[in-house]
Amino acid sequence: MARPARVSPDAILAAAALEFAARGFAGARVDRIARRARVNKAMLYYHFNSKERLYRTLLRQIFTRAAERLRAIGAGSGTSAEKVDRAIAGMADFIQEHSFFPAIMLREVAEGGAHLDRGTLKALAGVPRAIAAIVQAGVAAGDFRRVHPLFAYFSMLAPIVFYLAGTPIRKEISHLRLMDMRSLSPGEFVRQAQESARRSLARDARHTGG
C-alpha cells in the first residue's frame, strides 16, 4: 500500500492514504489523489462517490487491519507480559508497513471523528478494545497490578504513535539546530516503551524480566 497497486480502487486508496496523512481531510486535494494514483478524477468519483466516502473507506480499512493484528496477539500464546511487548512492537511494525497511519490517527483524534460514520468509528474503537482486552486478562490473572485498561491503552500506544508521526517535524527541528532529536532510533524507542510498560504494569515494585 506504500506504492500504488495495479487495480484502480487500490491505487486510489494508496494515493489517498498519503494525501490524507500529509494534509488532513480538509487539506487533501482530490486532484492530487487522482494524479498520484494515475487515474482520472472522474474515475475516482466513479469508484468512491465523494471525498468523504473515500476517506471513510480508507479509515475503516486501516483501523480494521490494525485492530485485527492486535486481536491476534491477544488471542495468541504467551503470558500477558509477552503480549504487551508484542502489542507495542506489533504496532510499531504496523506503522512501518503503513507509514501514513500515525498521522491519520492523530488527525482523527484531533478532529473528534467529524467525518466518520458509525462503521468507521467502530473499526477505530477496535484498537483500544484489543489493547484493553490484553491488559484486563493480565490483571484478572494477577500478572499485572490494577490499572485502568484505557489508561494502559493510552500509555502504551500514544508515545509510539506520537513519536513515529512526528518523524518529519523532529527532522526539521534537528535540521534547524533547535534541538538534537536524531539520537533516538525507532528500534530503541520500541525497546524503551516495552521496558516502561513492563515496569508500569508490574504487580509489585520488583518488575519482571530485564
Add this chain to the structure above:
Amino acid sequence: MARPARVSPDAILAAAALEFAARGFAGARVDRIARRARVNKAMLYYHFNSKERLYRTLLRQIFTRAAERLRAIGAGSGTSAEKVDRAIAGMADFIQEHSFFPAIMLREVAEGGAHLDRGTLKALAGVPRAIAAIVQAGVAAGDFRRVHPLFAYFSMLAPIVFYLAGTPIRKEISHLRLMDMRSLSPGEFVRQAQESARRSLARDARHTGG
C-alpha cells in the same frame, strides 16, 4: 483565552484557537474566526495580514507559554521525581486552561510543521527541551535510571495530550455504545500517569513513593 477578550487582536486569537483546534489550518475558515471574535473580516486582516500569520502567532504564543510553565517547574525546588509529577500535572492543568491546545499539538505533529517558520518551531521545541532538562538532571543526580530524555518526553506527555485531545471522540464512541470510555476521569488519568512515570524512571525495581 477560552472566551473572547476585550481588545480585537486578543479576541481574534481566542476565536482562532477554537477554530484551528477544531478544524485544522486547512479546514479553518477566516469568516468563522472573524464572526466568533465579533470583528469584521477586514479587521482581522488588518491585524494579522494572512491566515497563516494568524496561525503562527497563535502557535508561537501557546507553545511559548507551555514551555515557560515547564521550565519554571524544572527551575523550581524539589526532587527530580517531584518535578516529573508536577510536569505531568502542570501540563494537564495547562490543557484545562487552554482546551484547544492538545488538538493543535496533535495536528501540528501530523502536519510536520508545514505552516511554521523558524521562530514558531523554536517555541514548539521548547516543550521537549524543558522535559528533557528535568529528566537529564534526575539521571545525572542518580535519581533516575538511564533513560533517553526524548523517550521520557514522549512517554510522559503523549498519553495525556492524546487522552485530553480525544475527549470528543471518546464521548462519541461511548454514546454509540461501541465501547465504554467514560469511566476514566482526567484526574484519575493524571494520577495514573504520575505513578507510571515514577515506576518507569525509578533507578531500581523498587519504585519510590506510591
Add this chain to the structure above:
DNA sequence: GTCTATACTTCGATAGAC
C-alpha cells in the same frame, strides 16, 4: 480603526461523449 462590496482563485463534483 472599521466597514461593505467584491475581485480572484481553488476545489469538489458532474455532464456527456466514447
Add this chain to the structure above:
DNA sequence: GTCTATCGAAGTATAGAC
C-alpha cells in the same frame, strides 16, 4: 469503465469609503 471540459460553490484576500 474511461476521458475532457466545465459548472457552481466556497474561500482568501483586498479595494476603497468613512
